[in-house]
Amino acid sequence: MNSKEISGATITIIGIILLAYAFIVGGLHGHIGSKSITGDAWAAIIGWFFIIGGPALWFGEVPVSIKKKVATQEMRKEGERS
Amino acid sequence: MSFYAIEILIIVFVIYGLAYVYYGRRLLQNKIVKADPNRPTPAYTKFDGVDYVPANKYVLYGHHFASIAGAGPIIGPAIAMSYGWALPLIWVLFGNVFIGAVHDYLALMSSVRYGGISIMSVSENVMGKSARYISLAYVYFALLLVFAAFVSVASILFAKIPSAATVALIFMPLALLFGILTYRVGISLRLGTIIAVIIIVLGFIYAYKIPFLLGYNPSTGAGNIWSAYHYWIIVLSIYAILAASLPVWYLLQPRDYLNAYVLWFFVFFAAFGSLVLADHKLIGTAYTSFAPRMAAFANQPTYFWPAIPLIIACGALSGFHSLVGSGTSSKQLSNELDALLVGYGGMLTEGAVSSMAVILPISLAWTAPELYKLGVLKPGKTMLSLSPLDRFLVGYGYMSGEVIHRFGGSFSTGFHVFKLFAAIALASFVLTTLDTATRLARFSWQEMFDWLSTRSPTLYKIITNRWFASFLVVLIGGGMAYPVVRLGKSLAPAYKILWPAFAGVNQLLAALALLTAALWVYAILKVRGGENWLIQVPAWFLWVTVTAGLIWWTVDVLPKLSVSVQKVGAGSIVIVSLALDFLLIYYFVRGLRRASKITQFPG
Numbered sequence: 001m002n003s004k005e006i007s008g009a010t011i012t013i014i015g016i017i018l019l020a021y022a023f024i025v026g027g028l029h030g031h032i033g034s035k036s037i038t039g040d041a042w043a044a045i046i047g048w049f050f051i052i053g054g055p056a057l058w059f060g061e062v063p064v065s066i067k068k069k070v071a072t073q074e075m076r077k078e079g080e081r082s
Numbered sequence: 083m084s085f086y087a088i089e090i091l092i093i094v095f096v097i098y099g100l101a102y103v104y105y106g107r108r109l110l111q112n113k114i115v116k117a118d119p120n121r122p123t124p125a126y127t128k129f130d131g132v133d134y135v136p137a138n139k140y141v142l143y144g145h146h147f148a149s150i151a152g153a154g155p156i157i158g159p160a161i162a163m164s165y166g167w168a169l170p171l172i173w174v175l176f177g178n179v180f181i182g183a184v185h186d187y188l189a190l191m192s193s194v195r196y197g198g199i200s201i202m203s204v205s206e207n208v209m210g211k212s213a214r215y216i217s218l219a220y221v222y223f224a225l226l227l228v229f230a231a232f233v234s235v236a237s238i239l240f241a242k243i244p245s246a247a248t249v250a251l252i253f254m255p256l257a258l259l260f261g262i263l264t265y266r267v268g269i270s271l272r273l274g275t276i277i278a279v280i281i282i283v284l285g286f287i288y289a290y291k292i293p294f295l296l297g298y299n300p301s302t303g304a305g306n307i308w309s310a311y312h313y314w315i316i317v318l319s320i321y322a323i324l325a326a327s328l329p330v331w332y333l334l335q336p337r338d339y340l341n342a343y344v345l346w347f348f349v350f351f352a353a354f355g356s357l358v359l360a361d362h363k364l365i366g367t368a369y370t371s372f373a374p375r376m377a378a379f380a381n382q383p384t385y386f387w388p389a390i391p392l393i394i395a396c397g398a399l400s401g402f403h404s405l406v407g408s409g410t411s412s413k414q415l416s417n418e419l420d421a422l423l424v425g426y427g428g429m430l431t432e433g434a435v436s437s438m439a440v441i442l443p444i445s446l447a448w449t450a451p452e453l454y455k456l457g458v459l460k461p462g463k464t465m466l467s468l469s470p471l472d473r474f475l476v477g478y479g480y481m482s483g484e485v486i487h488r489f490g491g492s493f494s495t496g497f498h499v500f501k502l503f504a505a506i507a508l509a510s511f512v513l514t515t516l517d518t519a520t521r522l523a524r525f526s527w528q529e530m531f532d533w534l535s536t537r538s539p540t541l542y543k544i545i546t547n548r549w550f551a552s553f554l555v556v557l558i559g560g561g562m563a564y565p566v567v568r569l570g571k572s573l574a575p576a577y578k579i580l581w582p583a584f585a586g587v588n589q590l591l592a593a594l595a596l597l598t599a600a601l602w603v604y605a606i607l608k609v610r611g612g613e614n615w616l617i618q619v620p621a622w623f624l625w626v627t628v629t630a631g632l633i634w635w636t637v638d639v640l641p642k643l644s645v646s647v648q649k650v651g652a653g654s655i656v657i658v659s660l661a662l663d664f665l666l667i668y669y670f671v672r673g674l675r676r677a678s679k680i681t682q683f684p685g
Contacts, residue, residue, distance in 0.1 A: 019255065026292045032248065033295040035305030037313065041296055044251055045317055049324070051255040055262065056328050062131035063265035066331055069136055069416075073126045 008057025015050025018043040085368075087446060088360035091353060094175065094437050098430045101179040106426040109616065110184065114609050115191045117418035124198030125414050132329045132548070133525075134198060134413045138271065139420035141335050144342030145518075146411045147428040150186070150403045151345065152228075152515035153235055154396030155432050156508055159440040160470035160477075162393045164376050165386055166369040167445040171437055173390050174397045178433035181620045182399030185592060186407050187425035188599035188617070193408030194415055195606075200522075201408040201595045203529050205669075208601040208677075213669040217594065218530045220662060221405060224587050225523035228402065229559030230577035231584065232516040233322065237314035237563070239509050241307055242300050244293030245502055246509040247314075251294055252285035253510075254321075254337065261336030278340050290502060308566055308573070318516065319560040325517035326524060326552040330414060334517070341510050348507040349431065351500075352439040355481040358488050359446065366445030366465070379635075380642035388630035391592070392585040397436025399624070401591025402519075403429065404599075409522040439504075443477035450480055452493055478504040523559075524551040569645045582643065583652035583659070586632045590659050593625040597670050605677035625667070632660050 001009070022044035026032035033041030111117045125136035137145070162170035189201045196204050202217035240247040256278060264274040293301075296317075298310035325333055373383035378393070391399065407425055415421060444465050453459040458468075458476055465473050479501030486496025528551060534542040544550065562577040569578055600621040603609045609617070636656055643649045 015255075019251070022251075023288070023292075026248075026294070027288075030291070031244070031293050031295050031299075032251075033244075033297075035295065035297060035299050035302075037297060041294070044294065048251055048254065049320065051258065052321070052324055052328075052333065055258055056332055059262060059266060062135070062329070063331065065265055065268065066131075066135060070126055070129045073122065073136075 004057050004060065008054050008060065010054075011050045012054030012058055015047045015054050018047030019051060020047075022047060084363045086360060087356040087362050087364065087442060090171070090364070090442055091356040091438065094434065097175050097179065098434065101183070102422075102427060102430060105179060106183065106187065106422050109613065110187050110426065111419070111422050113613055114603055114607065114617065115188070115418075115421075116607075117191070117421060119417050119419045121418055123194055123415045123418060124412060125416055128197060128413075131331075133410070133521075135329065135331045135335075136416040137330075137335050137414040138339075139416065139423055140271075140342075141339040142411060142414050142416070142420065143424050143428055144340070145335060145338035145414070146406060146424045147431050148338045148341040148345060148511065148514040149406045149410065149518035150396060150400070150428060150515075151432050151435060151511045152232060152396055152402070153508060153512055154394075154400055154402075155436045156440055156474050156511070157470050158394040159397050159436045160444065160473040161376065161378055162390070163366070163441070163444055163473060164370065164374040164384075164466060165372070166367045167364060167441050168368040169386055169390075170394060171441050173394055174433050174436045174441065177391075177394075177398030178429060181596070181624055182403070182433070183426045183429035184617065184620060185399055185596045185599065185624075186403045186429045187421060188603065189404035189595055190407035190412055190415070190421050190425040191418070192599055192602045193412035194418065194421065198413040199408070200525060200529055201404045201598055202526070204408065204602060205594075205598045208598060208605050209666070209669040209673040213666060213673075215530065216662065216666065218526050220587075220659075221591065222523060222526040222530065224401075224584075224591060225405070225519050225526060226555065226559045226562070227577065227580060227584055227587070228519045229322070229516065229523065229555055230562035230575075231581060232512055232519060233315055233318050233560060234311075234563040234575045234577060236318055236509065236512045236516060237311050239505065239512065240294075240314045240318075241296070241298050241310035243502070243505045243509075244295050244300065245289045246506045247294040247296070248289035248292055249285060249506050250509065250513060252289065253282070253340070254333070256281050256285070257337035257340050258333060260340055261332060264336070265331060275340075275343070279343055282340065282344065286503070286506070289506070290499065311566070311575075312564065315560060315564050318513075319556045322517050322520045323549070323552045323556050326520035326555070327548045330410065334410070334521075335414070338514060341514055344510050345435075345507060348503070349434050349439055351482065351485075352443065352478070353434075355485045356438065356442060358485045359481065362446055362484070364442070364445040364448075365450070366448035379639045380644065382638050382642055385634065388627045388634055391589045391624070391628055392631050392635065394436070395585065395588055397433055397440075399589075399592050401588045401593075401595055402515075404592065404595035405522045405526075406518060409525050410518055439478060440474050443481040444473050445477075446484075447477045447480035452483070452497075453480060456494065456497065474508075475501045475504050520552055520555050520559075523555040524548060527551045527554065567647075569648065579645075579647050579651040580655055581652065582639075582648055583655035586628070586635060586656050587659055589628045590632065590663055593621075593628045594663075594666050596621040596624055597667075601670060601673050601677070605673065629660070629663055632656055632663070636660070 025040040128134045206214035260278045298305035376384045479497040482500030483493040483497030487493040528546040565576040
C-alpha cells in the first residue's frame with residue numbers, strides 16, 4: 001500500500017467508526033442530532049463525507065473489471081481493422 | 083362517466099408497451115437512427131475512467147431514470163390536477179410517447195454519434211458555432227438555477243422530514259459498498275443487489291424510527307427550521323462537489339442503480355395498488371376547466387394550451403433530460419442498442435411515475451372519508467385544497483393505506499408509513515438530480531472553454547479542472563439558494579426570485595434540443611418521407627407551444643406577480659429566453675437550408 005492508499009483506508013475506517021457511533025447514539029436517543037448540532041450529528045456528517053471520499057483514495061484506480069472490458073473492446077476493434 | 087383504477091392502469095400499460103416496441107424500437111432505433119451494436123461508443127473510444135466509463139445497461143438505465151426524475155414528474159402533475167385528472171393524464175401519456183421519449187432518445191443517440199458531447203455542442207454541426215456557444219451559456223445558467231432549486235428543495239425536505247435524511251445517510255455508503263463489492267471484489271450483480279436491497283429495507287425501518295435532526299425538530303417545533311435549512315445547504319453542497327467530481331463508476335453508477343430499485347418499488351407499489359383497488363372508482367373530477375386559476379401562475383386563468391408544458395415537465399417532456407442524455411448517459415453507454423432502454427424506456431418510466439404514482443392516487447383520494455377522519459382534509463374540501471407536494475404525499479399514502487387495509491392491516495399505519503416512503507422516494511429523485519446537474523454544469527463549462535485548449539493549454543487545464551468547475555457551480559448555485567429573503571408576506575430562498583422563469587427556460591431548452599435532434603435526423607442521417615415528419619412535426623409543435631407559453635406568461639402572468647423583485651428577476655430571464663428562442667430558430671432555419679450541402683457522417 002502506498003501513502004495515498006493508507007490515508008484513504010484510514011479516512012474510510014474513521015468514517016465507518018463515526019457513522020456507527022452516530023447510528024448507535026441515535027438508536028439510544030430515538031433520533032440522531034437535536035435542535036442544536038450535537039456531537040452525534042457532527043459524527044454522522046463527518047463520517048458520511050469520510051466514507052464517500054475515503055475509498056476514492058483507497059481504491060482510487062479504475063477497477064480491473066472495467067479496464068478489462070475496455071481492453072477487450074479495443075482489441076476487437078483492432079482485429080476488425082487488421 | 084366514471085373510471086376504475088384498473089382501467090387507467092391497463093390504458094397506461096398498453097400505450098407505453100406499444101410505444102416502446104413500435105415507436106421506440108421499430109421506428110426510432112431501427113429505421114431512423116439505425117443503431118448498430120458493433121459501432122464503438124464514446125465510453126470505449128474516449129475512456130478516461132472518470133466520466134467516460136462503460137456501464138451495464140441496467141445500471142445506466144437506473145442512473146438515467148433517477149437523474150431525469152427530479153421533483154418534476156411529481157409536483158407538475160400534482161399542480162395540473164387543477165384541470166381534473168383527464169387532461170394531465172392525456173398529456174403525460176401522449177406528450178411522453180411522441181415528444182418527451184423521442185427527445186430523450188435522440189439527444190442521447192446524437193451525442194453518442196458525436197463522441198459524447200452535449201446536445202448544445204451537437205448543434206454546432208447542424209446550426210453553426212454561434213448557436214453552440216449561445217446554447218452552452220444558456221444551459222449553464224439553467225443548470226445553476228437547477229442546482230439552486232434542488233439543493234433548496236432537498237434541504238427543506240430534510241429539515242421537515244428528517245427520516246428522509248437518515249435514509250440518505252445510510253444509502254450513499256451502501257452504494258459505495260455495492261460498487262466495491264461488484265467492481266472490486268467481483269461478486270455478481272445479482273448477489274450484490276440482493277445484499278444491498280436487504281440493507282435498504284433495514285435502513286428504511288431504522289430511518290422510520292430514527293430521524294436525523296440538524297438544528298430543528300419538526301415533531302416538537304424545537305429549534306429553527308431556517309438554521310436547519312442552512313446547515314443542509316452546506317452539507318449537500320459539499321456532497322454535490324464530491325459526487326460530481328469523483329469517477330462515475332465509484333458513486334454515481336452504483337448509487338443510481340440501487341436508487342432505481344427504490345424508485346421501481348415506488349412505481350410498482352402504485353401499480354399494485356391499482357390492481358388491489360380494482361373496484362375503486364376515481365372519485366376525483368375528470369375535468370374541471372380548460373383555464374383554471376392557479377397559484378403558481380399568479381392566480382391567472384391558466385389555459386391548458388399553451389401552458390401545460392410549463393406545468394408538467396419531467397412526466398411528459400423536459401429540456402433537462404436532453405442534458406442528462408447527452409451529458410452523463412452518452413458517456414457511459416456501452417452499446418448503441420442499450421440506448422432504447424435508457425433513453426426511451428427511462429422516459430416512459432417517468433411517465434409511469436406521473437400517471438400511476440401521482441395522478442391516479444390523487445384521483446382515488448379526492449374526497450375519501452378516511453382522510454377527513456384523520457384530519458388531513460378539512461370538511462367540505464377536496465385534495466385541491468392541499469399544496470401540490472401534500473397532494474402527492476397524501477394521495478400516495480391514501481392508496482397504500484387502503485392496500486394495507488385490504489390485507490388486514492391498519493389504514494392509518496399504512497397511510498403514515500407510505501407517506502414517509504413517498505417523501506423518501508422524492509428525496510432520492512431530488513438528490514440524484516442535484517449531483518447530476520452539478521456534473522452536467524461542469525461539462526457545459528468545460529465545453530464552453532474548449533477553444534482555449536489549443537491557445538493556452540495550461541489555462542484551459544486550470545479552468546476546466548473538474549474539482550474547480552464543480553466548485554464553481556456549487557458556489558454560484560448554492561449562493562442563490564442559501565440566503566433567505568422576504569418575498570411578499572413570507573420568507574423564501576433567494577433563488578425563488580428567478581424561479582417563476584425556470585419552467586419556461588427548461589421547456590425552451592427542450593424545444594431547441596428537439597429541433598437540433600430533428601435537424602440531425604434530417605441533415606446528417608438523411609431521413610426523409612413519413613419517418614422524417616414523425617420527428618419534425620412534434621419538434622415544431624413543441625417549439626410553437628413553448629414559445630406561445632412564454633408569450634402568454636409574459637403578457638398575462640408577469641404583470642400580476644405580486645412581488646416586484648420577482649417581476650424584474652424572472653421577467654428579464656423570460657424576455658432574454660424569448661429573444662434567444664428567435665435567434666436560435668433563425669440558426670435552425672439556416673441549418674435546414676444548408677442541410678443538402680452537409681454530406682459528412684460523424685465518426
